[in-house]
Amino acid sequence: MPATIVTRFAPSPTGRLHLGHAHSALLGWRAARAAGGRFLLRLEDIDPARCRPEYAAGIVQDLAWLGLDWDGPVRVQSEHLPEYRAALNRLEGMGLLYPCFCTRADIAREVAAIGHAPHGPDGLLYPGTCRRLSAAERAERLARGEAYALRLDMGAALRRAPTPLSFLELGEGRIRCDPARFGDVVLARKDTPASYHLCVTHDDALQGVTLVTRAEDLRPATDLHRLLQALLRWPAPRYRHHRLLLGPDGRRLSKRDKAPTLAALREAGRSPAEVRAMARWPDA
Secondary structure, X not given: OOOOOEEEEOOOOOOOOEHHHXXXXXXXXXXXXXXXXXXXXXXXXXXXXXXXXXXXXXXXXXXXXXXXXXXXXXXXXXXHHHHHHHHHHHHHHOOOEEEEOOOHHHHHHHHHHHOOOOEEOOEEOOOOOHHHOOHHHHHHHHHOOOXXXXXXXXXXXXXXXOOOOEEEEOOOEEEEOOHHHHOOOEEEOOOOOOOHHHHXXXXXXHOOOOEEEEEHHHOOHHHHHHHHHHHHOOOOOEEEEEOOOEOOOOOEOOOOOOOOEHHHHHXXXXXXXXXXXXXXXXXX
């Protein structure tokens, strides 16, 4: 492990933090503080339809109440859109992006016509319809002002990237990557100027993150992140994907299932020490 550890907690402000978030934040904070390193807080608020300022403020409040501190200012992704656009421009300059005009309904019809529905880590794989458009067709549709997303041409990206790709998982060693299973992934949409995959890899490189601590459900995404790092010549951090914190019913804690929030636990009279224990810290 490098002499200086820089890790981060990077939630999306789409709701209040719950015990699963506390577990992840505490693991990253402890790893940094135990090594005399740096712990960063980043708010991944690229999705304007779901992210709210009150949730962002709540994240800061909850972490401070838990007893966590962080180094430097909080990075708020929505304040840095030109930086992500510059990264997209670099990929576009390599000939690795193409505009996709398909709606979700278009994709569903195309997949139905194929007769099977291949899936990747992010869901239904895109069949490549717009990748096959001619330059003239693309230009015509762009001139008409049709809405589009920017997709990564996975085949072209893999031909350009050094192979084989791998990442270092603490406790397990080097893991081989298979980014092809994501297919032609979306890296930007009209309503979301840059995807999670692009923003997280950009910011980890920019902020000098050397150890990514995050939940094991994000482990498959590491394959794609390593590809983007290789294409854009960003450094590869080490990774530690921790187990998910489960509720009494054996299901993972999530905002969608209305897991008890830290704010609710605080209002119910729980102390920070009790909540840290409930988050199974320092047990990892």
